[in-house]
Amino acid sequence: MTAAAGPLAEGDRTTVRVGAVAHGGHCVARVDGQVVFVRHALPDEVVTVEITEVHRGFLRGDAVAVLEPAPERVTPPCRYAGPDRCGGCDLQHVGVAGQLAWKESVVREQLLRLGGLSAAEVDALGVQVRALPGGPLGWRTRVRYAVDAADRAGLLKHRSHEVVPVDRCLIAHPAIQQLPVLPPAGGRWPGVDAVEVVASATGDVVVTALPGPTDDARVTDAADAQLTQVAAGRRFEVPTTAFWQVHPAAADTLVDAVLELLDPAPGESAWDLYSGAGLFAAAIAGRTGPTGRITLVESAGPGVAAARRNLADLAQVEVVAARVEHALTRRRITGPVDLVVLDPPRAGAGARVVTAIAAAARRAVAYVACDPAALARDVRTFRELGWTLAQLRGYDCFPMTQHVECVALFIPPGPTS
Template sequence: MTRRPTRARKPRGASRVGARFEAVVGPVAHGGHCVARVGEESRVVFVRHALPGERVVLEVTEGTEGDRFWRADAVEVLEASPDRVEPPCPYAGPGLCGGCDFQHVVLPRQRALKAEVVREQLSRLAGLDVAVEVEPVPGEPPHETDGLRWRTRQRYVDLPGGRRGMRKHRSHEVVEVADCLIAGPPATHVVDDLEFGVDDAGFWQVHPGAPSVLVSTVVGMLAARPGERVLDLYAGVGLFARFLAAEVGDPGLVTLVEGDRRACAHAEANVPGATVRHGDVGAVLSALPLEPVDLVVLDPPREGAKRAVVEAVVARAPRAAAYVACDPAALARDVAIFAEHGYRLTALRAFDLFPMTHHVECVALLQPAGT
């Protein structure tokens, strides 16, 4: 959920920022907005703070006359969707904090929108027609029904006088925030009664229910057998490897690859007896002997594993690969590369680890065709 500042684009004509149009909102799109069309040229506009089917007044926030598309906020709702609610957070809305995309949407509809995005990305980028359900995740007490207070780690912008703020959407501007309603208690780093060592600034899932549900899903999908060899890529501190080592009966059968040196040190302590290799995943795989493995876990960053890593995986002929994805577009692109090499998507689960935002976590099972 870390937001990167937008890069300035070269203007292509007169700016349309601030221009207002009335429009009927079309389908949801990847990225926390919906698609609308305005003007005689039927210009595509990506609109935040709207819902499909609504009639709104939108105000352009980015765009010039020569751009293929514009960005905008819905600043007035003329005909509201039945799924629209009043945002619980006073900082959610046009021109305010950019952290939450869907505070104006009832929670079940948020999950339905995310499912539509995952399904569309798999269809468009991987040519697959897959039924998708985004599942709620336990572990948000006392707010597990309203999508609040789930985030165990939150970043703020420090302001003078001990105050703090959050950045606006695609902007360096800061909105002062007294209380972030999705922020919750710190994480415990305990999964199914096992404690994990993690750096204070190191990666750990921010939803308290995420580690357990992801482990149970990956382990269940792979159905590891005693004596099988496991390759855990982008392994972090060894969350998946620790449980898979128990399934195969010998940590010596498990190899972890991770780019963060401190995470590798924790992985060695969390999964004693396993082989932990530090470095860029693609570079490490290219340097390793091309020996077969039985099972692979991939949990790449938001940009995905990409071709070199996927091809290094399939070259080792695993009987199954579990792919944990925080970006449905990256997942779909990598699934398409797996398909080029004879691996098909045989199972998919999606989880609402980031309520009130457009983000969604998926776990995909890939197996050789004919399995």
């Protein structure tokens, strides 16, 4: 269905029946043989699409009117969500159950397309994305506001540097929503590119102006600021410049998943790669006990310092300050090791790191992933090396957005395989 004649151009509108969900926060539609990635739509809806970008081989567009809505469609709770407004959320128009189904379909598609699994193998995994406690709003404990030419803080449009004026972000933690950062209460932020606000799960807050200082009394020196986080039955003092899970329930949820999948036993050895402040190592150490050995590898200075400080009471733990790929290939850490947990950034671990882990790990590997496409590429490498993807669980650590966290369990080839 199309109302336009000839190739579509930016700003054109056309009517389409929307196809399947694709990775990236959009659905796929076809107009006269051209692929259009449509935001703010749901599969099987009939919508009016406005073309926002034209590329060789595909177009991008926004659903600006919905002619036949899907049953999962809801009115976005946030008035800034939608085409040509704030780009922070992708799925405000989708009900909670629909968001979980959306993310399951993305994970399945990545395993099929990039992971090299057959449909039967993906079905056998029974991929499910589980909601975290707390509902879809008020979960984001780290928010970076952009500052516009008039020195007001706001949020960015999708794929744009344009700052959208907002007076509230509904997915931000309540302690962040209450702060006077956004207009009208927030006033102006002269000489600042961005304002980052980080909250602990318990509601303590640090506000940092980026990149440079201003004379505003609310600005905290990011180098010194740290928050107390509680997870895995411990307290962690974490600088706001170091990584910490953004959803207040994510740290405990992911720790539970990793412990359940790896099932560490007393005396076992383990690596926590891309360890941040040492969340998973602390939890594993609780199971492997004083006779186990745990090695963490982390490359960011604040993360290394936090891990050393927070795990100082655990004599069986060593923190290696290095990039994981260097630590493995330059033999700063060497196998064999019983268990590995890795939690790489969005790009994934990559074939070299996966190959080194597969050569060193004896019993099991738990892979925590924030991008299912990168995970799927690494799944392919593990499988090419004879390893089995035994379980894969999804967690909705980022409600209202397209993002999904996965935890995968890999087991090595057995003596007979």
